[in-house]
Amino acid sequence: MKLCEFIRPASLSAARDNMRELGKRGMILAGGTALHFMQDHTPVTAVDITRIGLSYIRPEDGYYAIGATTPLADIQRYRAPRWALHEICRRISTHQIRNISTIGGNICRVFPWADLPVILLAMDARMVVYSGEDEEFSADEYFSFQTAKRFLDGNILSAVKVPALQARHGFGSIKVVRTEASFPLVTIGALLELEGGAIKKARVAAGSAIPFPRRLPEVEAALTGKEAAPEVFKEAAAQAGGAARWRGREGMSPDYSRHLAEVAIFDALERAANFARGRTE
Numbered sequence: 001m002k003l004c005e006f007i008r009p010a011s012l013s014a015a016r017d018n019m020r021e022l023g024k025r026g027m028i029l030a031g032g033t034a035l036h037f038m039q040d041h042t043p044v045t046a047v048d049i050t051r052i053g054l055s056y057i058r059p060e061d062g063y064y065a066i067g068a069t070t071p072l073a074d075i076q077r078y079r080a081p082r083w084a085l086h087e088i089c090r091r092i093s094t095h096q097i098r099n100i101s102t103i104g105g106n107i108c109r110v111f112p113w114a115d116l117p118v119i120l121l122a123m124d125a126r127m128v129v130y131s132g133e134d135e136e137f138s139a140d141e142y143f144s145f146q147t148a149k150r151f152l153d154g155n156i157l158s159a160v161k162v163p164a165l166q167a168r169h170g171f172g173s174i175k176v177v178r179t180e181a182s183f184p185l186v187t188i189g190a191l192l193e194l195e196g197g198a199i200k201k202a203r204v205a206a207g208s209a210i211p212f213p214r215r216l217p218e219v220e221a222a223l224t225g226k227e228a229a230p231e232v233f234k235e236a237a238a239q240a241g242g243a244a245r246w247r248g249r250e251g252m253s254p255d256y257s258r259h260l261a262e263v264a265i266f267d268a269l270e271r272a273a274n275f276a277r278g279r280t281e
């Protein structure tokens with residue numbers, strides 16, 4: 001996109017009106033870091049939503065509500081009991097990028113390397129989309145197709161609601177990179193709900209090494225009802241092959257990607273189990 005003009009609306013509804021009027025000639029602008037990756041040079045008017053009060057993190061009825069324009073650096077620095085989102089945010093690119101890049105920008109157009117969709121899928125987050133009124137989507141529904149399509153008619157993501165983890169919950173994420181700040185080779189998020197020593201519920205999601213972020217139902221099925229133990233994690237991780245179409249890239253074969261994913265799934269599950277048992281790094 002080529003930004004030719006800027007509009008700074010004073011409210012969410014004004015931004016939505018601007019986008020409705022502009023149609024294809026308008027583009028929501030948050031951190032603006034994704035422009036670097038957009039090959040299309042169509043002239044557009046940028047509707048800057050960074051000053052309409054959408055930068056916040058607050059506990060709200062069993063969730064942490066995160067405003068769409070909250071920078072990744074704020075999420076990285078935030079601390080609360082059983083807060084887990086900082087773990088992945090501190091591993092996204094560099095300090096400079098995290099200072100301006102927003103949670104909304106990361107999930108309103110999903111690039112193959114995007115880390116947050118994987119984590120939000122595993123955490124069972126909810127997305128709030130404003131179209132004149134708020135509509136909430138589960139992560140499963142929201143990420144069921146390229147999310148940019150959801151915003152073609154000028155709707156705006158206003159917030160993300162991340163469930164507050166309870167004592168019985170554990171969360172772990174693993175991002176495999178070649179070097180610090182490089183794009184992920186594979187990203188895994190795992191949420192375990194334990195009952196005694198057993199796994200009552202599991203949500204495991206992957207990204208980067210597959211065409212689009214998604215949950216891994218075969219891996220989840222191999223965990224549910226079993227003991228939260230390394231042998232079970234290993235057996236579940238071994239189901240990754242049948243759970244997604246692993247891509248070969250950056251010199252890696254599809255088989256190697258799958259193997260990398262298995263290792264990352266095992267590590268994410270161990271982290272999640274340790275988190276649930278109160279052992280965090």
Ligand SMILES: Cc1cc2nc3c(=O)[nH]c(=O)nc-3n(C[C@H](O)[C@H](O)[C@H](O)COP(=O)(O)OP(=O)(O)OC[C@H]3O[C@@H](n4cnc5c(N)ncnc54)[C@H](O)[C@@H]3O)c2cc1C
Nearest residue numbers: 028030031032033034101102104105106108114115156157
């Ligand atoms: C060098 C580099 C490396 C990176 N590495 C990683 C990485 O490893 N992992 C990772 O996850 N990310 C990474 N990123 C960040 C990622 O690629 C995106 O650039 C970033 O997430 C976009 O956020 P933004 O706030 O800058 O969004 P913008 O660039 O402002 O917007 C991105 C898109 O979303 C739309 N949009 C933004 N907010 C909203 C909203 N609230 N409602 C509707 N539409 C909206 C915009 O119109 C645009 O289409 C990297 C970025 C750079 C520059």
